[in-house]
Amino acid sequence: MFSINDPEGRFLRQYRGKGYAARVTIDMQPTTGPCSITVRCTGTPSFRQGAIEEAPAEGWDDWKAGAVTGVHYALTRANQLNNQVVITRISGTFTDTNPSILAIAAAYAVWRTLGWTPTPEDAQYLESVGLTSWDQPIDYVPTLSLPEQTRLTEES
Numbered sequence: 001m002f003s004i005n006d007p008e009g010r011f012l013r014q015y016r017g018k019g020y021a022a023r024v025t026i027d028m029q030p031t032t033g034p035c036s037i038t039v040r041c042t043g044t045p046s047f048r049q050g051a052i053e054e055a056p057a058e059g060w061d062d063w064k065a066g067a068v069t070g071v072h073y074a075l076t077r078a079n080q081l082n083n084q085v086v087i088t089r090i091s092g093t094f095t096d097t098n099p100s101i102l103a104i105a106a107a108y109a110v111w112r113t114l115g116w117t118p119t120p121e122d123a124q125y126l127e128s129v130g131l132t133s134w135d136q137p138i139d140y141v142p143t144l145s146l147p148e149q150t151r152l153t154e155e156s
Contacts, residue, residue, distance in 0.1 A: 009109025066099025
């Protein structure tokens with residue numbers, strides 16, 4: 001597999017006294033077949049307050065689902081569904097990371113790897129998803145789609 005650019009995406013913010021931190025690393029390869037997204041993490045969690053945690057091969061399904069959601073969103077927005085993506089590393093902290101934040105980091109990993117620049121609307125939308133993510137349950141996995149107003153603008 002190859003990566004054109006840096007295969008790591010990050011979402012690191014401090015906003016209104018809350019932390020938002022996640023990193024996702026991918027490998028991506030063009031394919032003539034259907035798009036596929038696979039998670040192959042091998043981290044060893046430490047389960048310590050404030051420690052950087054890495055998703056292991058088994059479990060942590062909410063973190064993994066968030067990363068998969070972000071990869072799919074990014075491939076769709078970049079019109080690059082002709083790729084196979086393997087998510088190789090998902091990391092964050094228990095106090096600053098949730099599936100929504102991981103989805104954003106994963107989207108940026110895809111876009112960085114492709115060398116594709118998200119639209120200002122994409123960046124603003126993802127920022128709003130991230131900064132409101134702590135209003136959801138800790139294991140909430142977002143459904144990423146552009147707001148209706150943006151979709152109508154793109155179709156006109």
